Each structure stands twice: as C-alpha cells, then as structure tokens.
Amino acid sequence: MIPELGQFALILAMLLAGLQAFFGILGPAQKSDRWMAAVTPAVSGQFVMIATSMACLVASFVANDFSVAYVAENSNSALPLFYRVAAVWGSHSGSLILWIFLLACWSLAAAFGTSRLPKPFASRVLGVLGLISFGFLLYTLATSNPFLRLDPPWPDGQDLNPILQDPGLAGHPPILYTGYVGLAVAFAFAGAAMLEGRLDRDWARWTRPWTTAAWAFLTCGIALGSWWAYYTLGWGGFWFWDPVENASFMPWLMATALIHSLAVTEKRGLFKSWTLLLAVLAFSLSLVGTFLVRSGVLVSVHSFAASPTRGTFILAFLIVMIGGALALYAWRAPLLKSEAGFELTARESFLLFNNILLVTACATVFAGTMAPLISSALGLGKLSVGPPYFNPTFLLSVLPLLALLSVGIHSRWKRGNLGDRARGIILTLIVAAVIGCAIVFGLFTGGRVLSPIGVGLGVWIILSSLIDPIDRLRRHITIPRAVLGMTVAHIGLGLFVISITSVEAFTAESDVALAQGATTQLGAYEFRFEGVKPIEGPNYSGVGGTVIVTRHGAPVGVMHPEKREYWVQHTVTTASSIRMYRTSNILIALGQDLGGGRWSLRLQIRPLVSFIWLAAFIMAAGGMLAIADRRYRSARVEAPAVSPIGAVTRSEAG
Amino acid sequence: MNRFTIPLVAFALLVVVLAVGIRQSPDKDLIPSPLIGKPAPDFSLPSLTDPGQRVSSTQLRGHWFIFNVWGTWCYACREEHPMLLKIRQAGVIPVIGLDWKDDRGDALSFLKDEGDPYQSIAVDHDGSEAIMWGVYGAPESFLVDPQGIVVSKFIGPITEEQWRQQILPRLTMSAGAGSAAGSS
Amino acid sequence: MMAYRRYLLVAALAASLLLWALPAQAIAPEQMPTPQLEARYLALIHGFRCMQCQDESLADSPVNLAADMRREVRDMLLAGKSDEQIRDFMVSRYGYFILFKPPFVLKTAWLWLTPGILLLVGVIVALTVIRKRAALAATDLEDDDLTDA
Numbered sequence: 006m007i008p009e010l011g012q013f014a015l016i017l018a019m020l021l022a023g024l025q026a027f028f029g030i031l032g033p034a035q036k037s038d039r040w041m042a043a044v045t046p047a048v049s050g051q052f053v054m055i056a057t058s059m060a061c062l063v064a065s066f067v068a069n070d071f072s073v074a075y076v077a078e079n080s081n082s083a084l085p086l087f088y089r090v091a092a093v094w095g096s097h098s099g100s101l102i103l104w105i106f107l108l109a110c111w112s113l114a115a116a117f118g119t120s121r122l123p124k125p126f127a128s129r130v131l132g133v134l135g136l137i138s139f140g141f142l143l144y145t146l147a148t149s150n151p152f153l154r155l156d157p158p159w160p161d162g163q164d165l166n167p168i169l170q171d172p173g174l175a176g177h178p179p180i181l182y183t184g185y186v187g188l189a190v191a192f193a194f195a196g197a198a199m200l201e202g203r204l205d206r207d208w209a210r211w212t213r214p215w216t217t218a219a220w221a222f223l224t225c226g227i228a229l230g231s232w233w234a235y236y237t238l239g240w241g242g243f244w245f246w247d248p249v250e251n252a253s254f255m256p257w258l259m260a261t262a263l264i265h266s267l268a269v270t271e272k273r274g275l276f277k278s279w280t281l282l283l284a285v286l287a288f289s290l291s292l293v294g295t296f297l298v299r300s301g302v303l304v305s306v307h308s309f310a311a312s313p314t315r316g317t318f319i320l321a322f323l324i325v326m327i328g329g330a331l332a333l334y335a336w337r338a339p340l341l342k343s344e345a346g347f348e349l350t351a352r353e354s355f356l357l358f359n360n361i362l363l364v365t366a367c368a369t370v371f372a373g374t375m376a377p378l379i380s381s382a383l384g385l386g387k388l389s390v391g392p393p394y395f396n397p398t399f400l401l402s403v404l405p406l407l408a409l410l411s412v413g414i415h416s417r418w419k420r421g422n423l424g425d426r427a428r429g430i431i432l433t434l435i436v437a438a439v440i441g442c443a444i445v446f447g448l449f450t451g452g453r454v455l456s457p458i459g460v461g462l463g464v465w466i467i468l469s470s471l472i473d474p475i476d477r478l479r480r481h482i483t484i485p486r487a488v489l490g491m492t493v494a495h496i497g498l499g500l501f502v503i504s505i506t507s508v509e510a511f512t513a514e515s516d517v518a519l520a521q522g523a524t525t526q527l528g529a530y531e532f533r534f535e536g537v538k539p540i541e542g543p544n545y546s547g548v549g550g551t552v553i554v555t556r557h558g559a560p561v562g563v564m565h566p567e568k569r570e571y572w573v574q575h576t577v578t579t580a581s582s583i584r585m586y587r588t589s590n591i592l593i594a595l596g597q598d599l600g601g602g603r604w605s606l607r608l609q610i611r612p613l614v615s616f617i618w619l620a621a622f623i624m625a626a627g628g629m630l631a632i633a634d635r636r637y638r639s640a641r642v643e644a645p646a647v648s649p650i651g652a653v654t655r656s657e658a659g
Numbered sequence: 660m661n662r663f664t665i666p667l668v669a670f671a672l673l674v675v676v677l678a679v680g681i682r683q684s685p686d687k688d689l690i691p692s693p694l695i696g697k698p699a700p701d702f703s704l705p706s707l708t709d710p711g712q713r714v715s716s717t718q719l720r721g722h723w724f725i726f727n728v729w730g731t732w733c734y735a736c737r738e739e740h741p742m743l744l745k746i747r748q749a750g751v752i753p754v755i756g757l758d759w760k761d762d763r764g765d766a767l768s769f770l771k772d773e774g775d776p777y778q779s780i781a782v783d784h785d786g787s788e789a790i791m792w793g794v795y796g797a798p799e800s801f802l803v804d805p806q807g808i809v810v811s812k813f814i815g816p817i818t819e820e821q822w823r824q825q826i827l828p829r830l831t832m833s834a835g836a837g838s839a840a841g842s843s
Numbered sequence: 844m845m846a847y848r849r850y851l852l853v854a855a856l857a858a859s860l861l862l863w864a865l866p867a868q869a870i871a872p873e874q875m876p877t878p879q880l881e882a883r884y885l886a887l888i889h890g891f892r893c894m895q896c897q898d899e900s901l902a903d904s905p906v907n908l909a910a911d912m913r914r915e916v917r918d919m920l921l922a923g924k925s926d927e928q929i930r931d932f933m934v935s936r937y938g939y940f941i942l943f944k945p946p947f948v949l950k951t952a953w954l955w956l957t958p959g960i961l962l963l964v965g966v967i968v969a970l971t972v973i974r975k976r977a978a979l980a981a982t983d984l985e986d987d988d989l990t991d992a
Contacts, residue, residue, distance in 0.1 A: 278663070
C-alpha cells in the first residue's frame with residue numbers, strides 16, 4: 006500500500022513539475038498573469054508530493070518491508086534503525102529520490118525567495134527548475150523506480166553495504182547533494198536572464214546569496230566525504246582524485262569562480278557573459294558528475310550500479326538541459342556589453358585572474374578525469390590517471406591563484422591603488438615567508454621544496470585577509486557581514502592550505518608486525534600492542550585490538566582498532582582507530598593475523614589533518630555569514646555605490 | 660563562429676565522447692593485454708595430476724594451444740567448464756590449464772566430478788606464474804600459436820561465439836596454410 | 844519455495860563474487876633490509892594500480908592478487924632490479940593501465956600538455972581583456988570610491 010502511494014506521488018510530482026515548467030516558461034512569454042500565478046502552487050504541490058514519496062520510502066525501510074526490491078537490496082532486519090533510514094539513499098534509486106527531494110526543497114525556497122522579484126523573472130526561474138525536476142522524475146520512474154515490488158517478497162534483505170554502515174552515510178550524501186542541487190538555482194537564474202534577454206546588476210545581487218549558500222553546502226559535503234573516507238577506509242588517505250570525488254570538486258571550483266564573478270557583476274556590471282557562463286557551467290558539471298557516477302563509463306569504487314540504459318537516458322537529459330542552456334548562451338551573450346573600465350592592478354583584474362585560474366584548474370581536473378574515456382574512445386588505448394598526474398597539474402593553476410589572493414585582496418575597485426597598500430603587502434609577505442620556513446625547517450626535518458611555499462602561502466593569505474578588518478576596527482568603522490564573511494572564508498582557505506601542506510609533507514607511517522606485548526616507535530610516539538580479543542556488534546562480529554600509545558614516555562591513550570565481519574554480506578571491514586593528540590592524528594589499523602598472536606598493524610601520524618576539514622567548515626561558515634548581509638534584504642540596488650566626482654568619502658558605514 | 664559558441668561546440672564534442680563511452684562501457688573493465696603479438700612466457704611448472712612431472716612451454720612448441728587460468732574457488736570458472744569440455748571434445752586444440760592458487764585436493768575432486776577438459780594442468784602455487792602472463796582475474800585464457808606467440812586473450816569465460824568466431828578460424832587458416840606449404 | 848530459491852541464488856552469486864576476490868588483508872609488512880630499499884618499495888607499490896580493485900593502489904588493496912604482486916616487487920628489488928626495470932616488467936604484462944602516473948609518450952602527450960596550454964591561453968585572454976579595460980579606465984575621468992566586497 007505505502008510503496009504504491011509513494012510511486013503514485015512520484016507520478017503526480019512529475020506531472021506537477023511539468024506544469025511548473027510549462028507555466029513558468031511560457032507564462033511570461035504569453036504575458037499571461039494567470040499562468041504565472043499557477044507556478045508557485047505547482048512548486049508547492051510538487052514539494053508535497055515528493056515529500057510524501059520520500060516519506061513512503063523511509064517508512065518502507067523502517068518497517069522492513071522486503072517486498073520492495075530496493076529495501077530488500079539495501080537493508081536487513083538486523084540493521085539498526087539509524088542505518089535503515091540512511092540506507093534510503095545508500096544506492097542508486099534511493100539517492101535519486103534524495104536528489105529530487107532536495108531539488109524540491111530548493112525550488113520551494115526559491116519560490117518564496119523570489120516572491121518579491123518581478124513576476125516574469127521569478128516565473129522563469131521556477132520554470133527552469135521545473136524542467137530539471139521533470140527530467141529527473143521521468144528518469145527515475147522510467148529506469149530507477151525504487152518502489153518496484155518483489156513477488157513473492159524476500160524473507161530478509163541483503164543488508165546495507167558494511168562500508169556504508171557509518172554515520173558518514175547520514176551526513177555526507179544529503180549535505181553534498183544539497184550543494185550539488187543548489188547550483189540548479191543559479192542555473193535557473195541564468196536561464197531566466199537568458200530567456201528575458203537581460204542581465205543587470207540587480208540580477209547579480211539576486212543570484213549571489215543562492216549561489217553562495219549552495220557553495221557552502223557543497224564545501225561541507227565534500228569535506229564530510231573526505232573525512233569519511235579518511236577514517237573509514239583505514240589507510241589514512243583523504244583525497245584520491247577518484248572520478249566521483251572529482252565529479253563533486255569540479256562544480257565546487259566553478260561555483261567558487263561564480264561567486265567571485267557575481268561580485269564583479271554586481272559591483273560594476275562587468276564580466277556579465279563570464280558570470281552567465283559560469284552559472285550555466287557550474288550546474289552543468291553537477292549534471293555531468295551525476296552522469297559519470299551512474300552510467301558506468303568510468304572505473305570507480307564509488308560508482309553506483311551502472312547500466313548503459315541509465316547512461317543513455319542521462320545523456321539525453323544532458324543534451325537537452327546543457328545543450329539548451331549553452332545554445333541560449335551563444336544566442337544571448339553577445340548582447341551583454343558594458344563600457345566600464347579598470348586598471349591592471351584593480352580588484353576586477355585580480356578577480357579576472359581568479360576566474361581564469363579556477364576555470365583552468367577545473368579544466369585540468371576534467372581532462373584527467375575524462376582521459377581514460379577519451380583515450381579509449383579515440384582508440385588510443387587504456388589509460389589510467391591518478392594522483393601523480395592531478396597533483397602537479399592542479400597545483401600549476403592553484404599556486405599562482407593563492408599568491409594572487411594575498412595581493413589582490415588589498416586592491417580597490419577600478420583603480421587598484423595598490424601603492425597605498427604596498428607596505429602592508431610586503432610586510433605580510435615577509436612575515437609569511439619567515440613563518441613558512443621557520444615552521445617547516447625548525448619544527449620538522451625533511452619535507453619538500455613545496456612545503457615552505459605551501460605553508461608560506463597559507464600564512465600569507467591569513468595575514469592579508471586580516472589587514473582590512475583590523476584597519477576598520479581601529480578606525481571604528483563597522484565591518485559589513487559581507488566583508489566579515491569574505492574574511493572568514495579566506496582565513497579558512499589559508500588554514501586549509503597550511504593543513505594540507507603539513508599533512509603531505511610530514512606524515513609518518515609504518516607497517517609493522519607485532520607480537521602481544523611488543524612495542525614499536527614511530528616519530529615521537531611509542532606503540533605497545535596488547536593483543537586482540539573477540540568483539541560483537543549489532544550486525545557484525547570480529548576482533549578488537551588494544552594499543553597503548555605514549556609520547557616520550559608520557560601516556561597519550563589506549564586505542565582500539567577493529568576488524569569486523571558483517572554477518573549478512575560476509576564482508577570484512579577495517580575499523581581503524583583514530584585519535585587526535587595535540588593537532589596531530591594518530592591512526593592505527595589492524596592488518597593481518599600472522600599467527601601466534603602476532604598481527605600486522607599500520608601506524609600513521611598525521612599532523613594537522615583534522616584542520617583540513619575544520620578549515621573547510623570555516624570556509625563554508627564564511628560563506629553563510631556573507632549571505633546574511635543586509636544588502637540582500639531589498640530587491641533593488643539602493644543608492645548607487647558610486648559617489649559624485651571629487652568626493653572621496655567612505656560611503657558605506659554599515 | 661564567435662567566441663560565444665565555443666562552449667556549445669565543446670559540449671557537443673563531450674557528448675560524442677560520452678556516447679562512445681556508453682557504448683564501450685560493458686568492456687571498460689577489460690584491459691587489453693600487452694602480451695598480444697608477443698611471445699608467451701616460458702614456463703616449467705609441476706603438474707597437478709602428477710607432481711613429479713612437469714608441464715612446460717617447450718613441450719607445447721609447434722602446436723596451437725589454449726592456456727586457461729582457473730581455480731575451484733572461482734564461480735565463473737565453473738560456468739566456463741562445460742565450454743572447455745566442448746573444446747576438448749572437438750579435438751582440434753589442446754587446453755592447458757593453470758590451476759591458480761588453488762587447493763590440490765579441491766582441484767582433483769572437481770575434475771573427477773565435473774570432467775577434465777585439460778591435456779595437462781600446471782600448478783601455480785604462489786601466483787607468480789599468473790603475474791608473468793598479466794592475469795588479474797579468473798577465468799582468463801590465452802590463445803598461443805605454434806611459434807609461441809600470444810594471438811589473443813579472453814577475459815572471463817570463453818563463450819561459444821568466441822570459440823566459433825575467434826579461435827576456430829585461426830586454426831583452420833593456419834591448417835590451410837600448413838597444408839598448402841606442405842603440398843608444394 | 845520460489846522466493847527462497849531466488850534468494851539463495853542471489854546470495855550465492857554475491858558470495859561467489861566475494862570468493863573471487865578472496866581478500867587477504869592489505870597490510871603485509873614485507874619489510875626490506877635497508878631504509879633505501881624500503882623507501883623504493885613503498886614508492887613502487889604506491890605507484891601501481893591494483894588490477895582487481897582498480898581504484899586502489901597495490902599498497903592499499905586487500906586482495907590476494909595485490910599481495911602476490913607486492914611479493915613480486917619485493918623479490919625484484921632484492922634481486923637488484925632498478926625501479927625502471929620493475930615498472931617495465933609490470934607494464935609489459937598489464938599495460939600502462941597499471942601505472943597511476945600516465946607516461947609521457949605520444950599517445951598521452953595531449954593529457955600532460957593540456958593544463959599548461961590552458962593556463963597559457965587563460966593568461967593571454969586575461970591580459971587581453973585587461974588591456975582593453977585599462978584603456979577604458981584611462982579615458983574615464985570619474986574618480987569613484989567604490990566599497991569592497
């Protein structure tokens with residue numbers, strides 16, 4: 006009964022999405038107020054239907070309804086309730102429902118958020134969103150229906166993949182998808198602008214908060230994924246340049262470029278076609294990422310159950326949405342001209358380089374990710390591309406970007422006036438360089454040439470970001486939330502750079518074989534292995550090891566790495582033990598039973614690794630802070646930000 | 660074409676690549692073997708049936724043979740087994756087995772129960788021979804010509820279609836050439 | 844009865860897929876006699892892709908095949924082979940696919956050159972735009988005082 010209700014709700018949702026698209030796009034074209042008035046109810050209706058459908062799926066999982074194929078494939082009666090709910094998006098079909106649900110949430114938010122904007126524009130935005138919803142609902146119902154029944158039902162389910170039985174499953178996909186899907190709003194804003202044939206500074210101001218919000222969620226989602234991989238896979242890695250990881254990183258790079266480009270468009274009406282293109286490309290990359298993960302064209306441990314049918318369908322959808330948007334772009338973008346100028350050292354100039362370098366970085370990741378596909382499509386043989394390719398080529402674009410940030414942040418709009426700030430720039434550079442070298446060569450030995458550069462760049466970014474706020478505080482000028490948010494986000498970035506450099510340069514690891522009672526040393530730490538004993542969990546059993554960790558003799562803690570065998574799927578997972586001690590992470594993973602009480606263990610000391618994710622969350626927080634700025638309250642740009650000729654006053658006091 | 664159509668054109672190229680990718684995707688896990696066209700590795704390994712004897716590549720020089728990597732732990736190998744028996748029945752090409760990281764007792768009883776399609780079976784106890792052939796899963800089979808060159812590699816169970824379209828034609832071709840040379 | 848059989852079939856298929864992989868644990872401390880060899884060993888096994896779990900390196904993969912291949916690498920190192928010879932050994936049997944770092948040969952040149960070329964093009968585009976805009980700014984006599992962010 007409930008699964009049928011869920012499926013029926015999906016069908017209704019699809020119809021409502023179709024209506025939303027129809028009225029949203031054709032209403033303004035026909036200048037019909039009645040049609041435009043129908044859009045928001047369609048959005049609300051669609052949301053209710055999808056929420057119902059989602060609820061039905063969750064209910065089926067909670068109730069252990071193994072007559073539903075999807076539940077039977079991804080759950081089990083011994084699975085704890087928490088994971089039974091999270092299992093809803095544990096595999097392809099359910100994750101699509103999550104995707105669609107989040108799109109409905111964003112659409113509803115957009116409906117309310119655009120209610121004070123001009124009706125034709127708002128209708129078009131929602132119309133485009135409706136088109137996307139329709140496509141995904143059609144795809145789901147046609148190829149990936151999660152409500153399909155098994156007749157007769159299975160006595161019990163196959164259980165959720167043990168690697169997914171982790172709190173990370175509850176957090177990472179929903180938050181990541183919120184970001185992914187949120188970029189659709191920016192896409193819709195771009196689409197509406199192109200349909201109208203108009204793009205002005207107001208448009209940029211309307212689009213900014215939505216984009217920044219999606220960007221913040223995407224930042225958190227990627228960070229959570231990385232963190233989850235770190236403590237779940239057991240080998241201490243947190244980024245593998247895996248195609249699926251890249252699929253989420255590329256939209257992030259585009260979205261970062263977009264939020265900066267929007268700033269220029271809002272401020273000076275420049276970069277209009279750039280911004281438009283970025284808005285289209287950011288969500289397009291989200292869609293391409295969805296394709297890559299579900300079509301089976303790429304080798305990846307993350308990819309969902311793939312099939313050529315699903316792949317073909319998504320490809321058709323891509324052609325319609327992305328092809329359509331880019332065709333609109335080719336048609337409308339030439340109309341967007343502006344006559345404003347700026348100097349070489351102006352803020353616009355730095356932001357232009359920011360755009361270019363981020364897009365280049367994104368294109369680099371894209372090339373590497375698609376290379377195996379391109380190579381075999383062109384008959385050039387089977388290629389494999391891994392970190393040894395991505396790391397140097399990515400840094401090629403990103404290192405200059407990080408350096409430019411620290412200089413550009415001081416630059417004024419239009420005229421640059423860097424000369425005024427030259428002293429500050431040079432001072433921060435020197436301090437950063439000194440700290441970089443001191444930390445790297447003083448506290449640690451070894452490291453590579455990039456280590457002082459990495460740390461130096463990170464420190465420079467933090468110092469440079471602080472100069473203007475501190476200056477404002479000293480002069481008792483209020484710092485607008487937008488500036489505060491920007492500062493926080495950039496500081497987060499600096500911290501991120503420092504942490505990653507530190508982890509890459511100073512990680513110590515070793516694989517050892519230890520008998521019970523034996524000790525080994527790694528770095529400044531001693532590890533004493535106390536043997537293993539059997540353990541049992543709600544749906545698994547295995548062995549748990551005990552390791553006593555000390556540092557220079559002083560106790561640090563007792564750690565318990567485990568090896569678990571899940572009863573239903575008979576898979577063995579390594580639950581490594583991770584402990585944070587004074588900014589470093591200690592990681593211990595159980596390896597192999599070598600017989601006679603001896604076990605092999607992997608030990609790792611990773612300095613500052615937790616700061617990587619902390620930094621990412623700080624970046625996201627900065628973004629959310631910036632959105633809260635008062636300027637986004639009103640629908641129109643207020644008094645011009647340009648003061649009359651000759652006056653050199655600080656116009657904005659708060 | 661102005662610069663604003665560049666993204667659209669680039670996207671069109673991408674679609675072509677993705678479409679080809681979808682078409683090729685069932686094969687995406689099949690790594691083409693670099694051994695094709697090169698001499699097969701020489702080997703001399705203990706025989707499964709009689710550990711005192713050895714199965715070696717020198718014994719096989721001068722004939723076509725199929726080198727089949729299998730193990731009793733491998734589900735797909737059991738699926739392939741009837742096909743191998745068929746090949747044995749056809750009697751035109753011997754199948755040499757490589758029992759890969761298997762238990763001798765299990766292997767012998769499997770062959771007793773299900774039938775033995777092999778002319779001889781070499782034992783790879785520690786996996787090093789399989790690595791010499793670039794094997795990364797079972798079953799995998801290699802078609803080797805009388806000069807000892809690897810002609811083709813089959814990943815996964817040999818299918819009826821592969822037997823008819825890829826293996827048999829080469830045998831008859833070479834037999835035809837051989838008889839033509841012999842008769843002159 | 845039907846359902847039970849189908850369930851058994853699915854379970855058997857799943858189990859056999861797992862049997863096929865036959866996991867051995869990934870951490871096998873095949874420690875080398877000298878630190879230099881140890882460093883070379885670690886570098887090599889991190890640079891090879893596991894052919895069965897194709898997303899993991901030889902160092903991290905838990906399957907039996909990876910353990911065998913690590914052993915081969917170890918034996919070759921102890922026999923005095925150079926890093927290049929060991930890589931060639933693997934590539935000649937498994938193809939370039941086994942390397943995480945795509946080689947720089949004619950077939951892969953496009954991949955390695957693309958980032959640099961894109962960067963160059965990007966910088967040229969940026970400078971071109973800036974030149975045009977700077978010219979506009981030079982003729983613009985307004986002395987604006989725009990606020991930041």
